[in-house]
Amino acid sequence: MAGEDIYGSPEHLAFRAMVRKFVETELAPRAREFDEMGRPDKAIFRRLGEMGLLGIRYDPKYGGGGLDYSYHAVFLEELTRCDNSGVAMGISVQTDMATPALHRFGSEELKEKYLVPAIRGEHVAAIAVTEPGAGSDVAGIKTRAVRDGDHWVINGSKIFITNTANADWLCLLAVTDPDAGYGGFTQIVVPTDTPGFSYRLLDKIGNRGSDTGLLFFDDVRVPVSNTIGDPNRGFQQQMNQFQDERMVPVVTSPVSARHLWELTLAHAQQRVAFGKPLSKMQVNRFKFVEMMIQITAAQEMAHRCIRKMVAGEDVTLDVSMAKVFCANMKQYVATTCVQLFGGSGYIWENPAARAFVDSRLSTIGGGADEVMKEVAAKLLKI
């Protein structure tokens, strides 16, 4: 695989080998168990924390690895081998969606209390932005936090929240000043054991190893000191955090699609129909080549984004376009592989079957295609 300039050093290779061994010995064998549970075993967060994998690019002051994004990309790529995209999603919510804003903007006290245990894997974090009435249209959220002395009093609800049952705290986005437009949102750390908080799990068609739910806030009181960064810039801080979130499918989709392609090819080389293997029929050979063209292009887009992240450049335009491309590529590869597997591709134990339902989320979650294209259109000054 190309990308040697990004992650070809002996340290990257040793790190990749370590993560692969961990994922293959401790996560993959339990993949279907986590499906049954409908969530990852919380103990795996602790193990990830012990290995230093939950804060690879965070400041060593908080227990992080202090490394650049390339190491984190290696971690995300290898995590796809856990054979359960719901579990991988739960972990990446912790590392890329619920903690980056706290690391970037949080006070020392707040980081000590919530970021340090999250990096150790003692706390599981969730990102609570989407609401029944507002998804990718973030500015439409209604959950309110009203100041009462030294406390925020929170009322409202959130939906489709990953890590709902496992979460110890939420990175919540709430409206604090309805008249201030984009300046009226605040990011707040909300511990899930606070009175007034409750949840209900949702039954998804895919990513079954992940606990996704509906959150309710009924006069939930948290200290004002739980505010992340600037209380008037919650919206902007969250937009910034979304770039990290969108990198996850960009980094992982080419790797998981390639893996599925390999598994499907192995099947097509063995399965004989009308006297020859499926892989020797032109109609299928072309399918494999067409898929690999898309996978390779997606991989190059991912590498471009990773390079920019390592260099600390603004990645918004690239990641917005790459997310659309990678998500659609992943869905196309999954549905094509189901076709190549035939009937067995419609059975849950088949990897193509799971990829088919799991990847359906990819053009919706973390910024729908439509929103990504609007972001890109704006940046391209169209």
Add this chain to the structure above:
Amino acid sequence: MKILVAIKQVPDTATQVKIGADPRAIDTAGITWIVSPYDEFAVEEALRVKEKRGQGEVVAVSLGPDRVKEALRSCLAMGCDRAIHLNDPAWNGADTLATAKALAAVIKQEAPQLVLSGRQAIDDDMGAVTAQLAELLGWPCAYWIMEEAIDADGKTVRAARQMEGGVEVFDLPLPAILAAQKGLNEPRYPTLKGIMGAKKKEIRDVKAADLGLAAEPAQLSIVGLEAPPPRPPGRVIQGDVPTAVKELVRALREDAKAI
């Protein structure tokens, strides 16, 4: 206590081994190399001895070409303090005795109290180097070790191995050599911190001349490698059930001689 661990870099256990253009060696193209798993038990045990005693030094040693540095680096990432790489064209094609001689020379220089290794490397499965090393050094040696405990004053080690229906326990005066069996421990993963820290640890290159050794031809030379014959294809017995069963029984009895 100073502990030396002798390790070997071998192809990953998942490798599909192919015979190379030179039929006396395997084709190494595309192989992922790892520390032989039994040697990993040895590394882990050495680190545990050091941690238990609260002091000491663990030195990893390996003989082989440049790529062996990767294996040594992974030992450093696990926690070994430094490494020695026996890297010299003079050792190309070294047999177990030549390897043992080189290791013995390093051990004489380093003077550790304990030497650990795996009970065999998983590539050629010779399992000879450790015994030859003990012979060359005149040290006591025990193989297939599943437990060990060094006495408080560091004079002897009690080691145990599983026998048919029981456990055999030995006392060995130190310095001694132990060869690890699976079950001795569960090797740790290198942590991220360990991997980054390994960069700063020393890997010393040692040539044959540094040890006062002259190149000598291997006494054991490989004549050739042969792949096992391919398995004959399966056979489907056609026909109605009573006829097919008769044919199956006949085939099992007369062709396969299984019943």
